[in-house]
Amino acid sequence: MALLDAMATLAFTMIIPPFIILLVTVVVLASLGKSLGLRQKYVQFLLKVFEDGNRILVKKFGRQRLAKEYGRHSEDTDDDGQESTEVISRDKLVLRPLLDKDNNERLGTHEFELGDCLDYIRTGMEAIVDDEVTKRFSAEELTSWNFLTRTNCQYEFISIRLTIFWVVGFILRYCLLLPLRILILTIGIVVMVACTYFVGCLPESKMKKRLNSCVSVFCFDFLSGALSLVCTYHNKENIPRRGICVANHTTPIDVLVLACDNTYDMVGQRHGGFLSIFQRALSRASAHIWFERSEAKDRFAVARRLREHVEDPDKLPILIFPEGTCINNTSVMQFKKGTFEVGGIIYPVAIKYDPRFGDAFWNSSKDSMVSYIYMMMTSWAIVCDVWYLPPMTKREDESSIDFANRVKANIARQGGLVDLVWDGGLKRSAPKKEWKQQYQQEFSRRLKVQNVNSEKKEEKTE
Structure with a gap:
């Protein structure tokens, strides 16, 4: 028993001092806004390990079988990660009846036939086989294994070399990185609460604004260490300074990613539990806007407060995720x-995560915030790219819907994402009746036009 105690004490004294030194280094570097580049080197090393592991899998299974094991991901995307032409052509087929509504000449060139329904039948069958909406709310499929166990394929046991890689990676992530990340997260929350409370006690002034900016970037940069965040910011000359910043939404970590490089006021749903700690802390130092999604009247108050915020030149740019939910x-x-x-x-921002190191998507319908944070902290790292796009303004002859679609298209194009017309609210609710009625009315209109043209031809013949 004494021997075991001595060994435990020796292990404790050997592990804790380097652990404390590493933690102090993280704190000091975060406070100075500096980095030793260790995260970048860590990510580069992981890429080499993944490539080596993938070569073993290809040698064992072959490329075709390996792609089949991972599903239809490689078939549905091209080399640039974009949707295949088959899916795009189907989208055009779905919208074709609506695009033809002003082309009466085409509709009147033939009488109604039973085959006119085939477009709708084919579209419905393809939507069932390859649902482009529902699959946006599940984890993105990978083309190669990243040594995480979040897969149905037991690749870690097909080779001794892969098994060694996986065991070492498991020990690294759960026995070294996870405790360190939990400690950084705990200290970061305490530091953020203390700093924002101090800033909130100061009177309104330019000094408070500058101090809030410094404190915000410092706190979020410190918290990024809990996820081993490695982010590359592009086109920083377009960084938002005022107005509204809009971005695509994958995860609550989007806020952390953007706030490490700039200071924002935020607008969003009021949460309980873990997220409420951050929301209350941030609200002490700046003018953030939180609302209850279930309260319809509150939406008008949010719009009014948002307009007042934008019109105030002394306020920070406000960060909004117009999708309203997380997409994968x-x-x-x-x-x-x-x-x-x-x-x-409007300042558009495109965010694209690298899923090889960890899937950043939060499926709020499946995972709680605590379990999601646990998944992120046991991943290899969170690696992403952020593009600041040139500011955009609404044109005189442009509706708010057209303006929103134009901004969305620019974000999708820059981030290499698929631009979809569907509402993210389908994640939690059924399609609106208006959408069904729109296609029903359009099909009815087509039949009516064709019947009228047929009657005219019969009268001329008589």
Whole structure:
């Protein structure tokens, strides 16, 4: 027993001092806004390990079988990660009846036939086979294994070398990185609460604004260490300074990613539990806007407060995710038009995560915030790219819906994401009746036009 105690004490004294040194280094570097580049080197090393592991899998299974094991991902995307032409052509087929509604000449060239229904039948069958909406709310499929156990394929046991890699990676992630990340997260929350409380006690002034900016970037940069965040920011000359900043939404970590490089006021749903700690802390230092999604009247108050915020030149740029829900890092779905009715300058931002190191998508219908944070902290790292796009303004002859679609298209194009017309609200609710009625009315109109043209031809013949 004494021997075991001595060994435990020796292990404790050997592990804790380097652990404390590493933690102090993280704190000091975060406070100075500096980095030793260790995260970048760590990510580069992981890429080499993944490539080596993938070569073993290809040698064992062959490329075709390996692609089949991972599903239809490689068949549905091209080399650039974009949707295949088959899916795009089907989208055009879905919209074709609506695009033809002003082309009466084409509709009147033939009488109604039973085959006119085949377009709708084919579209419905393809939508069932390959649902492009529902699959946006599940984890993105990978083309190669990243040594995480979040897969149905037991690749870790097919080779001794892969098994060694997987065991070492498991020990690294759960025995070294996870405790360190939990400690950094705990200290980061305490530091954020203390700093924002101090800033909130100061009177309104330019000094408070500058101090809030410094404190915000410092706190979020410190918290990024809990996820081993490695982010590359592009086109920083377009970074938002005022107005509204809009971005695609994959995860609550989007806020952390953007706030490490700039200071924002935020607008969003009021949460309970873990997220409420951050929301209350941030609200002490700046003018953030939180609302209850279930309260319809509150939406009008949010729009009014948002307009007042944008019109105030002394306020920080406000960060909004117009999709209203998290999408799985493969596409951008419909933007809510309310953001684009406020007026002012819109600063689009595109965010794209690298799923090879960890899937950043949060499926809020399946995972709680605590379990999601646990998944992120046991991943290899969170690696992403952020593009600041040139500011955009609403044109005189442009509706708020058209403006929202134009901004969304730019974000999707820059981030290499698929631009979808569907509402992200389909994640939790059934399609609106208006959508069904729209296609029903269009099909009825087509039949009516064709019947009228047939009657005219019969009268001329008589």
